Amino acid sequence: MLKKSAANIAGIVLALFFIFPTYWMVTSALKPKGSTITSDYDLIPFSVTLTNFVTAWTKPGFLSSLGNSLLVTLTAVVAAIVIGITAAVAMSRFAFRGRKSFVLLMLVAQMAPFEALLIPMFLMMRDLGLYEHLTSLILVYFAVTLPFCAWTLRGFVNGIPAELEEAAMVDGCGRWGAFQKVTLPLLGPGLVATSVFAFITAWNEFLFAKVLIRSQDSETLPVWLSGFQTAFGTDWGGAMAASALFTVPALVFFLIVQRKMVAGVTAGAVKG
């Protein structure tokens, strides 16, 4: 009994350790101007206001970088998912010469150390005339997420019995019809989990976003936020509000797939 309560106390302390930065971000964002930067000991806010959120929202660059982030991330993820599905179906449903090599290539590509490819990527985008252009980021994020999507979706397609498709084809569906009416709907949960993980990878990316884009108009949100001191000075309340706004989409997606997250990550990484 004593052991159990000791464990529970440890659990509660750990929960506080993990939640505290989130708590501190939200409460700092909700404090009225002037009571954020204070030497008073203010662990619990006494008055609450949304002015910091308004400040962050209307800061020059916030909305445009939010828009850029959404544009880049969504385009890259949609492209990676569409091309990933076709590759996954090919790898999982067909027997053909070289299949094993393709699967292995996908697995290796998924582990490619992108950070070490910074220099050649930069030179390539410059040669293509895409430097300073959001297209370069879309291409990079697409390349980062594609092998992961193809690999993970292959696992999900493997899990759908091929007999179901064959039955539909016996009933008169074409190959495309069978895929569209049988496999695609069953793939739904797997698609959601895969695209959320890809979304978060691209949403978080900082190094390439910093190197490939230098003009303020084309910045993504992580780069904009990294220079928050230009925008906010020492206005930590505003910076916290901007961070909170940046967190919301990621948190929402996390909650949608929270149980599948673990399965998804380990399925891609650990499960063969």
Add this chain to the structure above:
Amino acid sequence: MTAVKTTETAAPAGDIPPALPPAVTGGARKRRRRGSSFDRMLPYLLLAPALIAILWLIGWPVVSVFVTSFRQLNLGELVRGEIVWTGFDNYVTVLQDERFWDVSVRTLVFTVSVVVASVGMGLGIALLMRVLTPWVRVALQVAMLCAWAMPILASTTVYQWMFDQNYGILNKTLVQLGFDSFAGYSWFSSGTSTLSVVGLLIIWQAIPFLAFSLYAGLVGIPRDLYEAAGIDGATGWQTFRAVTWPEIRTLLMMVTFLSTLWDFKVFAQIWVFREGGPSGESTTLPVLQYLEGIAKSHFGVAAAISVLMMVILGLITFQYLRKLLQTEEGKI
């Protein structure tokens, strides 16, 4: 084997059906009549876009980084479009630079400390979660989910605020507790201190994935094994050694490999705190690559650093994949 069990128990029943053995799909394929030439081409057509994209956007840069590392390529050559081969000069420059060795050792120490701390605590929390009262467990899981979900740049900004010299909550708390010397204490005045804060941030965000994965592995261990150990009168430690450890060893190794790969490549957090400073003391290899290549436009030298990084990462990845393919042999 553990890894397979893990993923299946982690998923809600029915959502992610276990993968079929190859024989099932293979048999289905054989039953199909010999198709037209379009049918035979179809898998290649389906793979073509992915293959082209991977060769173009991953394969070519990998080749290019090796090629670039043998060129003298600074801003002048880049603008003029000159190709100047210098053999191993870039490598000689890098390897003779004392700073490179300092940075490499620092990166190694940093990576190992962060990996050991996060995997160790992840395992500890996974074990702890098994004995918690349900509501405490849920609270801990929700708290960890919040840490995990926070975008890196958001959490970095929050940590900057918490560790702020004058108004940061940490210093204020320490002063409240009677440690008056922490009033106005700067956590970023030395490289070690800066990297410790960065390390704490990374560990804090890495533990949730590790703890959830390992917990899923632990939950998958059959109950009767523990009952048998209990009947045999095993102590807690003996049970861990004899029952838990063999079952999660593979999974633990896998997440350790992954953590090593991830933590070695950390750039954003280190850069945002002090741009590798003060005076270069918190610079790690990815930061050095950025400083040489992008900030100073020494693309050839930076490419040599990238190649050396890729060799290290490649060795870790190779080991990881070898182990992965061993555990799941025949799955491909």
